Amino acid sequence: MYDFKKIENKWQQFWENQKTFNASNDSKKPKYYVLIEFPYPSGVGLHVGHVRSYTALDALARKRRLEGYNVLFPIGWDAFGLPAEQYAIKNKIHPKDAVKENIKTFKKQIQELGISFDWDREFSTTDPEYYKWTQWQFLKFYEHGLAYKAKKDINWCPNCKIGLSNEESSGGVCERCGSSVVQKEKEQWMLKMSEYAEPLLTGLDDTDFQEKIKTAQVNWIGKSVGANIKFKIADTDENLIVFTTRPDTLYGVTFMVISPEHPILETLKSKIKNYDEVVDYQKESKNKTDFERAELNKEKTGVKLNGVYAINPANQQQIEIWVGDYVLMNYGTGAIMSVPAHDDRDYEFAKKFNIPIVEVIQGGDITKEAYKGEGPLINSGILNGINTKVEAIDTMVEYLEKQNLAVRQTNYKLQDWVFSRQRFWGEPIPMIHCDECGWVPVPTTELPVLLPDVVNYEPTDNGESPLAAIEDWVATTCPKCGGSARRETDTMPNWAGSSWYWLRYMDPHNNQTFASKEALNYWGQVDWYNGGMEHATRHLLYARFWNQFLHNIGLVPNSEPFKIRAAHGMILGANGEKMSKSKGNVINPNDIVNELGADALRTYEMFIGDYEKEAAWSTNGLKGCKRFLDRVWRLQEHINDKSGYTLEGLVHKTIKKVTNDIENMKYNTAIAALMILLNEYEKQDSITKQDLLILITLLNPIAPHITEEINALNNLGKPLCDSTWPTYDDSKTVADEYEMIVQVNGKVRGKEIVSTSSSKEKMEEIAMNIENVKRYIDGKEIVKIITIPKKMVNIVIK
């Protein structure tokens, strides 16, 4: 019937030749910046999931262009990272070559879909011209005291003798050899993201992120307000400071627990009578992975410190101190006050080790479980008689503050960002270590610090980055004193390159700076950013942190990088499970493109269901969409030479529906509306050119190739990509007549076609005279009549 392959190639060529989708940095039009999360070009090629989000945002971008905006809709590649490194090691090639191949495949696949990206702005995070600026920005962090080195645990496989990423050590076992992963301490570069916890939280108010995404961010930042309280250690000058959100329960504190890594253990060494036992416990928990330690339902373990006691500052009682690995060193102060009566974990611990449980909040049954609700305070000295939590907390903190035993404190779960990876395939951290001068930044004139072109970059067996083994590369001179020095061999994490890429798109070829002031000011914020839910926490936080920092040092105009952040749902296999090779339910988008065309695939993926929800693949559904496009194509055979709209009301209604639905990412109902329009057109003997033009214009953002071709074949006007988005007249969306619904006591008893201009009285009169309605109301008392103009009449009888 028509050769979709030929048509799609033709228009893709046309757009490319005409540079239709190239954004201009000096346009009089209003700007609009549409961004999709750039892909990691894996060896497997494009996934149908990519097609869903790319098409959705493509439709938005295309519509915005027709509406007269200067649209920036770019794409690039997030190509550093482990899979490429491992693939390259396995095949004995350089990762950059592997990446080059993969990008080629991805690019071709994406181009065949007819996504309106501005390919002139394409780059990869692995391009030296790009990572030069990633390194440059790292040095800005360093310059402003936000990058520092600290000892941190890494996941370590004692068998393979290499450091592992969290992904490689999931479940607490090494992905390669299956042995259990331990923690090994190593000096690492860190970024002080914790300093930005509050701005990252309040900044959300300046965005229109989807609510679920805001929530994910808020949870991850994990703000909690409370106090740091000082507990004296009996018979010493030492103190233990704990963080708590519940100072009101202080009288219920019957013991303390400190983390095995807590430094006070060393300080109190001579006082602790069972120090050997403590050391054993420390070793034991060191060998546990984070995973094991955090495993729920696990029985609590701990060791009591013999010979030392703390003093409860509320009632001066001596209480036991325990070491337990359920207390984490990296949150709060690494020590807690335990209130077994009102905390599950403390309750469990106290029960196991026979520690007293003192109830201080009334309302539960503490013989059975910890009580966590509100209630009047009891057994609580100065707090007795207070009924609310807020008041009790305040009273207690004020009481302790006067004695210098407490300070109000806000804590965040958000930690500093571990910015080092012991890997080859990442941006080298541009620092040099000199024995004389310490850490010295690489001068910006010497950026980028390039990755060496070597053949061997297997991980070393001492936990260092593979770069450490490349002596030629490591040995350098100190930029400060000129003496011999060594390069930092750690590389940046995968998240680095994606933490500012949207800025580079604004001015991708600039070799003076990461993006010119003019470009940054012109494009400003990303108006609409789309990505997966899996990146709604970490990537989004890193990107916002990075941008807020650049803003604070005056390099970018906006504090928040993204106005809207939306998330698409996943596309599952036909069996409702996640697509995977092993399950054999993978659909390759390019098979579909070859078989039924890009337009059919695009239309189907937009029609598949609610954009935000996951959806299962259905080949029959796909065929239905292909059928729809075929029917649109056949409309060409029924054009008459009349002018105007044959179905004016419906046309205006459809423009309205499609316009609003694309704005709200309700593509499925937009397409449904177009199907309705088509169904009605088909019922006519023939339609006008305008009728056809309006349908294909509205369909164009979703199925751009076939609509352009129909437009050209029938001389309907200039190419659709150069035309304008239709507007609707609200008054024309209302028909002259409508079907009035008549209910009796809320149940539909009749329908009648009436004029839209009918008055309430007229509507009621008609309603009462419907035969079936009469059957219900005759002889009954009419209590009242509710009449909704242009809709319905409800007669309430007794």
Next chain:
RNA sequence: GCGAGAGUGGCGGAAUGGUAGACGCGAAGGUCUCAAACACCUUUGGUAGUAAUACUGUGUGAGUUCAAGUCUCAUCUCUCGCACCA
């Protein structure tokens, strides 16, 4: 455990508090054909009825309302995110 979201035909899914099931798929019957495929037409939540129509129906149970898939409360189930965070 905490947080977010969702439960509607055989399936994917529509419904500013106002006709539940739009649109699509599938299925059944028909037209075309030697036949099939394609295409086209008709029907399609369930029960009863030739039909008009009636009853019933949005996870479950209450409630608010003239009117509830939609609002409120309770409850169950599922999905996702976070999780020994003090």
